[in-house]
Amino acid sequence: MTYEHERRIAELAVQRACLLTKKVFHEKAKGTLAKDDKSPVTKGDFGAQALIIQAIAKNFPNDEIVAEEESSELRQDAALRAEIWDLVKDIKLNDAASDEVIGGSLANEEAMLAVIDQGKSLGGATGRIWALDPIDGTKGFLRGGQYAVCLALIVDGDVKVGVIGCPNLPIDDSEALTTNIGSEQSDEEGKGVLFSVVQGEGAVSRPLTNAGLAPSKPISMRPVPDVSQAVFCEGVEAAHSNQDDNASVAKRLGITAPSVRLDSQAKYCSIARGAGDIYLRLPMKKDYQEKIWDHAAGDLLVREAGGQVTDIYGKRLDFTKGRTLKDNKGVVAAPAALQDQVIDAVQAVLNLK
Numbered sequence: 001m002t003y004e005h006e007r008r009i010a011e012l013a014v015q016r017a018c019l020l021t022k023k024v025f026h027e028k029a030k031g032t033l034a035k036d037d038k039s040p041v042t043k044g045d046f047g048a049q050a051l052i053i054q055a056i057a058k059n060f061p062n063d064e065i066v067a068e069e070e071s072s073e074l075r076q077d078a079a080l081r082a083e084i085w086d087l088v089k090d091i092k093l094n095d096a097a098s099d100e101v102i103g104g105s106l107a108n109e110e111a112m113l114a115v116i117d118q119g120k121s122l123g124g125a126t127g128r129i130w131a132l133d134p135i136d137g138t139k140g141f142l143r144g145g146q147y148a149v150c151l152a153l154i155v156d157g158d159v160k161v162g163v164i165g166c167p168n169l170p171i172d173d174s175e176a177l178t179t180n181i182g183s184e185q186s187d188e189e190g191k192g193v194l195f196s197v198v199q200g201e202g203a204v205s206r207p208l209t210n211a212g213l214a215p216s217k218p219i220s221m222r223p224v225p226d227v228s229q230a231v232f233c234e235g236v237e238a239a240h241s242n243q244d245d246n247a248s249v250a251k252r253l254g255i256t257a258p259s260v261r262l263d264s265q266a267k268y269c270s271i272a273r274g275a276g277d278i279y280l281r282l283p284m285k286k287d288y289q290e291k292i293w294d295h296a297a298g299d300l301l302v303r304e305a306g307g308q309v310t311d312i313y314g315k316r317l318d319f320t321k322g323r324t325l326k327d328n329k330g331v332v333a334a335p336a337a338l339q340d341q342v343i344d345a346v347q348a349v350l351n352l353k
């Protein structure tokens with residue numbers, strides 16, 4: 001089997017990082033800062049990025065990493081830096097062998113800042129490049145909703161491995177459709193799923209644990225004989241995708257079921273396991289470029305589960321263009337058999353044809 005080692009390291013690294021994010025999730029303030037673009041970043045984002053890059057750097061020292069966060073704010077904020085180090089130094093998988101494979105403990109605060117800054121690769125069309133979103137859906141994380149720890153390996157522009165940890169998704173696939181905004185989404189008993197995928201080998205899920213990896217099971221999108229029976233998954237933040245346009249597309253397709261609103265790549269995960277069928281992310285701003293770490297793992301997960309993922313023009317997501325998907329606009333993910341119909345409706349609503 002290909003990429004077996006990469007998949008295992010990524011799964012263990014994401015599982016360990018989720019132990020840290022779950023701790024921060026229960027804190028009130030969460031060490032939140034606003035970045036230059038006004039978006040939030042928390043102790044959880046920085047800490048998870050440090051732990052995951054450490055695991056990649058130890059196992060694949062020649063690989064490049066495109067990660068969302070960087071350490072400059074922390075270098076100017078000794079108190080926050082110390083709080084994060086306090087968390088990071090104590091996070092271990094409760095299984096010594098598994099923890100050892102992903103690098104054991106970091107030496108000190110400076111080593112933590114240094115690994116955080118190993119995620120500055122510019123990306124591109126060649127070589128082995130990891131795309132890391134230490135917390136995707138930070139706004140959901142702050143709100144007490146869904147969030148995801150996302151890691152993908154891209155080789156020569158092609159996504160080969162994807163791993164997504166969703167601490168607040170129900171383990172039971174059939175419960176998942178009731179997980180909507182406003183309902184209880186915290187990471188208690190019965191919650192926490194680790195999704196993983198290797199190109200050509202299908203998508204799987206398993207419960208998140210605090211030790212080694214639990215047994216996995218295959219997942220797939222559910223068959224939808226008629227598009228009008230489909231359920232949409234969409235984002236929560238009205239600034240990130242156009243919910244009015246989504247509603248018009250649903251209407252055009254004859255869909256009457258209410259959309260499931262979830263933050264983060266939990267949307268890709270949900271449709272990949274049949275908890276919802278179609279994920280629409282229709283652009284709000286003309287000039288916004290989607291980030292590769294927001295989509296790489298989810299793109300492969302859905303495609304291996306029987307779906308297609310394209311932009312609003314029906315073009316596959318292009319991970320060769322650097323840190324962003326600058327040649328794509330929006331995202332449309334659906335069961336392969338429905339994709340053309342959904343794209344037609346999207347293009348009609350957006351007046352693209």
Ligand SMILES: Nc1ncnc2c1ncn2[C@@H]1O[C@H](COP(=O)(O)OS(=O)(=O)O)[C@@H](OP(=O)(O)O)[C@H]1O
Pocket residue numbers: 039068133135136137138139140234235236237238239240241262263264265284285288291294
């Ligand atoms: N204007 C705009 N348009 C589209 N996307 C944007 C925009 N601004 C931010 N972001 C990115 O959205 C990421 C979170 O996506 P979500 O799917 O959780 O958002 S939402 O559920 O649709 O509200 C979020 O990822 P995180 O920062 O990792 O949370 C951002 O990278």
Ligand SMILES: [Mg+2]
Pocket residue numbers: 039040068138
């Ligand atoms: Mg962010």
Ligand SMILES: [Mg+2]
Pocket residue numbers: 133135136137293294
């Ligand atoms: Mg993100």
Ligand SMILES: [Mg+2]
Pocket residue numbers: 045068133134135136137138
């Ligand atoms: Mg993020």
